[in-house]
Amino acid sequence: MSEPETIVITDPDADRYHTFSYISWWQQEVVRNARVLVVGAGALGNEVLKNLALMGIGNLMIADFDTIEDSNLSRSVLFRAKDNGRRKVDAAAEAVKELNPDVNVLTWHGDINFELGMGVFRHVDVIIGCLDNREARLSINRMSWAIGKPWVDGAIEELMGIVRVFWPGEGACYECTLTDMDYQLIGLRYSCPLLARQNLLKGKVPTTPTSASIVAAFQTQEALKLLHGLEVQPGKAMIINGLTNDIYTTEYPVKKDCLSHNRLEPIEELAGVETAVTTIGELLAEARQRLGPGTVLEFNGELVVSMRCPDCGQEEFIFKSMARLYENAADCPNCGGHRDMNLTHRISGTETFLDRPLAQIDIPPLSIIRARNGSERIYLELTGDVETFLTFS
Ligand SMILES: [Zn+2]
Ligand SMILES: [Zn+2]
Incomplete structure (x- = not known):
């Protein structure tokens, strides 16, 4: 038998989070104190940040290396035409504050593969990957495994989407899902000793604002569940087919010799x-x-x-x-x-x-x-x- 939850109902006129107080498990205190790292401020990142800000997630770290071009505007709710040429992190942070001044923001402009200290992962609660390439996903996965923190991955292509929670030690990780072909594609890009980063960072994937908002909504929800200690399904993928309207989950096998399974201790x-x-x-x-x-x-x-x-x-x-x-x-x-x-x-x-x-x-x-x-x-x-x-x- 679990204790009945106390629900505190606030004044709808004075509290922007009033509606959330009707949700039995929602703890605005947990949400307010949370630190969430969002990697990637593109189509998915925009939608995820918007959702996190609306929910009042207290501390958002926005990480991205890119600048805004007009072609981003069709899928990026936080950007405006006047933002052309600005860093995505700056425009996103500004829009987030406008959306909800309660939210504290930290921007970081850089390359997640080589320029972010791994300890950052230890000092946030959840990591959300809003990426369009395997290299960055692999980097996040290895760091998350190394220090034992869960991360939420999202991927979109046309009207297809995938949402996955990876939790070190609980089911398959992202690298467990990689095929020989994936490694080949990553290897190709890494083959030059002085990496041609300009090319690596410019993957273009065909996406729509609708698939971005659908996948980002699920990603944000998974992060919210992680913050509240609600059950998630690590190592499984939720596949969303926007053409046939099928949503199903599939479980990945754990790879025994997976290179990501390497915890830094002590x-x-x-x-x-x-x-x-x-x-x-x-x-x-x-x-x-x-x-x-x-x-x-x-x-x-x-x-x-x-x-x-x-x-x-x-x-x-x-x-x-x-x-x-x-x-x-x-x-x-x-x-x-x-x-x-x-x-x-x-x-x-x-x-x-x-x-x-x-x-x-x-x-x-x-x-x-x-x-x-x-x-x-x-x-x-x-x-x-x-x-x-x-x-x-
Ligand atoms: Zn693995
Ligand atoms: Zn010389």
Whole structure:
């Protein structure tokens, strides 16, 4: 027997959320305190953000890399013609505030694949993916698995839609659903060592405002259920066929050797560490305090420390993650020759740049960095960034 719920009915004249108070399980307090990360402010993202704002979700982080063009206007309820050329995150945030001033917003303009610290995922309640490509979905999936947070995926094409909740450890994850063909398509785009990001980020999928609003509505509802602890169906897909009006669910098998099934444990929160202030040497010292003198720090990707031109001998410090460089970054600015890169993915204490703050070696705020001593490892979260980076207003 469950306790009868107390329903508080507010004044419809004074409370914009009045109607919600009639819903037995609805907790406006939970909704108001929620932090939701919406990745992608395109057709789906617009609709999801609109719904979240109407419901009074208290804190919205909007992540996107793109700018608005007129062709977006047919499917984007938050954008206007005058927004042409603006960042999608800025126009979306403004429209959300206009729709509901109660909502606090945080915008982040960047590439989710390489530029967002994984700790951000730990400090929000739910992640909603509003994406049009496999690469970004895979990135979200791996981060969500690594730190154990559920995410809601949505996909649209013409009048078809798919909505899926992925919950690490509960049923299949997004990568479990990938076929050899999917990997091939992702591999093709990643085949260049200095990734041609311009192309990668420009996938165009035929969509309508109706399929976007249908799928986004279900996505928002799943997020709302997750926030309230209501039952969801992780690892299953809801398929919506707008041509035949069929809606059905299908369950994916869990892939045993799925590469996403990799939890970072244990994670240590370093409240005093901030990317803008703390140096890489200081972070190494923190790691050695915990794991002993031989400890090294390891990055997931390569850091380009410098580039040197074999033709003219010119050398330049870069301090950028290789994944974030464009194809032409290796061209020598002096003679046009092809420069050699000095790369590292490990900090062992002998580096000449130990006094550089983490931000100045291209480490994003709230990153989680692996510290290893032999077979022992811990994951250090740059938690000091919560105060400065994760601020909703
Ligand atoms: Zn999986
Ligand atoms: Zn040169």
